[in-house]
Amino acid sequence: MDVEEIRKDFAYLDANRVGKDIIYLDSAATSQKPNYVIDRVNNYYRYENANPHRGAHYLSWKATEEYENTREVVRDFIGARSNNEIVFTKNSTESLNLLAYSYGLKNLKSGDEILITILEHHANLVPWQMVAKKTGAKLVYAYLNSDYSLDYEDLRAKIGENTKIVSITGASNITGELIDIKKVVGWAHEQNAIAIVDGAQLIPHVKVDVSDIDCDFLVFSGHKMFSPMGIGILYGKYDLLEDLDPFNLGGDMIEYVYEQESTFQKPPIKFEAGTQNVGGVIGLRAAIEYTNKLGMDNIYAYEHDLCHYAYSLIKDIDHIKIFYPQKAKTGSVLSFTFDDIHPHDIASILDSKGIGVRSGHHCAMPLHKYLGISATARASFSIYNTREEVEKFAQELKNVRKVMGL
Ligand SMILES: Cc1ncc(COP(=O)(O)O)c(C=O)c1O
Structure with a gap:
């Protein structure tokens, strides 16, 4: 898959029209729409x-x-x-x-x-x-x-x-x-x-x-x-x-x-x-x-690779807990918390850097209760995301504790 070609299909990446550069990591909530569909x-x-x-x-x-x-x-x-x-x-x-x-x-x-x-x-x-x-x-x-x-x-x-x-x-x-x-x-x-x-x-x-x-x-x-x-x-x-x-x-x-x-x-x-x-x-x-046209198997391989790459970059950040069953077959969703920062703060700080992740219970309150938490932050990946975006996300996530003065 040629991600740079794919990105031309998605108008939200046009910073001049949108008002800023966006790294959209919330495709599990809703995907962006290609021009072909619109x-x-x-x-x-x-x-x-x-x-x-x-x-x-x-x-x-x-x-x-x-x-x-x-x-x-x-x-x-x-x-x-x-x-x-x-x-x-x-x-x-x-x-x-x-x-x-x-x-x-x-x-x-x-x-x-x-x-x-x-x-x-x-x-x-x-x-x-x-x-x-x-x-x-x-x-x-x-x-x-x-x-x-x-x-x-x-x-x-x-x-x-x-x-x-x-x-x-x-x-x-x-x-x-x-x-x-x-x-x-x-x-x-x-x-x-x-x-x-x-x-x-x-x-x-x-x-x-x-x-x-x-x-x-x-x-x-x-x-x-x-x-x-x-x-x-x-x-x-x-x-x-x-x-x-x-x-x-x-x-x-x-x-x-x-x-x-x-x-x-x-x-x-x-x-x-x-x-x-x-x-x-x-x-x-x-x-x-x-x-x-892109091919379902190509989509899965690309998205899963991005997600796993993100996991490898963030897994050792201090105080992070990632709810990711590494040995199971997984898709393109990564949910995490810091033990001393509310997920809404994580999302707001990332947003200030143009990175959109979701925070909250994601309509799965019983699961969060079972995990002993009230909320998580979630990054989810799609075909229009790149490895560079994942690296920026990981870098800014590392800075979150510093921004909070921790
Ligand atoms: C696993 C799962 N099931 C069901 C839904 C509900 O989808 P919708 O809001 O499109 O009805 C969602 C939405 O996020 C979901 O993640």
């Missing part, structure tokens, strides 16, 4: 704007074609068997809520168990708390080894005959660990539980084939993989999607509407009530095309 969205709204599925005129027909063709692009990208297994949502959070309401509430009862890990983002945790409260099911957690890697033995031991749902992140947004989801899905299926993968931090960085992994559902968000915000995906095996009740009700998702009742379309339209984020769908397609 231009495609722009063109859609300029020349092709219409509401899909709703008109017999040229522009509506064209919008329908773009919208439905994107389903095929997404299908191919994740290895699903049919376009009808690809549902457009707002983001991973909405996809997981859909599953909690439409699958969880319908199928779980008192005594059943939902298994998640302590690594989960709130999006894959709070909806299951709701399901557990309303159905009487129990929310069970798998925990970590002392090196912050997932304890697979603990996880396996907790999948039992009462387990009905195993919902697990494919990649942690804190430790960066890439989970062996195929193995976990296999364990879930041995006990006839369904397996859900939160792919929010996985799909942007690693090639995933849902048919090979055999997960029942997988969710991800476009905005973490170069596409606009407000577009996400729910993948589901078709017969399972067919069994789910619709989550939102209204226009487009119906078959017939009578005064007192209605019948619904088949998946995926059954889950796409109302006017959708068509610009987002078109942006997602452009983002996948951009990604495919």
Whole structure:
């Protein structure tokens, strides 16, 4: 990958327009968007704007074609068997809520168990708390080894005959660990539980084939993989999607509407009530095309190398603690604290040098509590970052304690 060529695609690096030089190390929160994606969205709204599925005129027909063709692009990208297994949502959070309401509430009862890990983002945790409260099911957690890697033995031991749902992140947004989801899905299926993968931090960085992994559902968000915000995906095996009740009700998702009742379309339209984020769908397609051109394996290798380089440069800084399971397979996220500086101070001091990292609990409060801390600082890396940027980040991080007078 030619990073200097890639950087020409990202306008945030134009210091004259932005107002300053930026080292953006917060791609796990949202990625920057390449001009290719922005231009495609722009063109859609300029020349092709219409509401899909709703008109017999040229522009509506064209919008329908773009919208439905994107389903095929997404299908191919994740290895699903049919376009009808690809549902457009707002983001991973909405996809997981859909599953909690439409699958969880319908199928779980008192005594059943939902298994998640302590690594989960709130999006894959709070909806299951709701399901557990309303159905009487129990929310069970798998925990970590002392090196912050997932304890697979603990996880396996907790999948039992009462387990009905195993919902697990494919990649942690804190430790960066890439989970062996195929193995976990296999364990879930041995006990006839369904397996859900939160792919929010996985799909942007690693090639995933849902048919090979055999997960029942997988969710991800476009905005973490170069596409606009407000577009996400729910993948589901078709017969399972067919069994789910619709989550939102209204226009487009119906078959017939009578005064007192209605019948619904088949998946995926059954889950796409109302006017959708068509610009987002078109942006997602452009983002996948951009990604495919670079090659998923190249993206992973480049990002992981940057992350590991950063780890090697900061690991011996005085008083630093890095929550990075070195022996596990990891992605491009590095979370850390100093034992005597609040992560918000770390982020502010780095920001004063033009370096953007995130600080806080990163929507993983139970994980932070489990680790005995309230917050971390997090640097996350993408294809537009360079080794020089990583070196500057490490250098400024070394200076943070000095700036604090420590
Ligand atoms: C692991 C993980 N799951 C889910 C989400 C939620 O994604 P979104 O806010 O796009 O719905 C995030 C967001 O950071 C995440 O890191």
